[in-house]
Amino acid sequence: MATYFLFGKYSSEATKGMSPGRTEKANKLIQKFGGEVKSIYALLGERDLVIIATFPGTEQAVKSSIAVSKLTGITFTTSEAITVEDFDRMISDI
Numbered sequence: 001m002a003t004y005f006l007f008g009k010y011s012s013e014a015t016k017g018m019s020p021g022r023t024e025k026a027n028k029l030i031q032k033f034g035g036e037v038k039s040i041y042a043l044l045g046e047r048d049l050v051i052i053a054t055f056p057g058t059e060q061a062v063k064s065s066i067a068v069s070k071l072t073g074i075t076f077t078t079s080e081a082i083t084v085e086d087f088d089r090m091i092s093d094i
Contacts, residue, residue, distance in 0.1 A: 001036070001054040003081045004061045006068070008049040014073035026051075026068045033064040049074070052081075 027037050035055045042049050051068075055061040058080065065078040082090075 001056060002058075002061075003038070003052065003054050003083075004035075005079050005081055006051040006053065006061075006065055007047045007077045007079070008051070008072075008074040009046075009076075010048045011073055011075065017072065022072060025071060029067045029071060030064045033060045033067065035060060035064050047077075 023040070030037055030051070030053055033055070035053045038052045038054060040049065040051050053061075053064070055064065061078055061080070065076045068074070069076050
């Protein structure tokens with residue numbers, strides 16, 4: 001399973017639906033596409049939140065990102081993450 005960061009930006013419409021219930025629905029959507037939410041953080045600054053989740057592959061991450069966006073009205077930028085250990089291994093022969 002690969003790790004993905006889903007960075008979210010709230011619109012004024014998206015803030016109207018904020019609730020623990022909506023968060024639970026978003027978690028279930030991610031699970032529907034084979035993902036597992038590891039953590040969710042509210043952020044200060046350019047982005048408003050980040051969902052850290054694992055998925056079997058890019059297709060499932062993209063589907064989840066779009067589905068959660070449709071549910072919440074939050075715009076997401078989704079990025080795959082690799083551990084520093086894996087990164088160091090990848091670059092060790094450069």
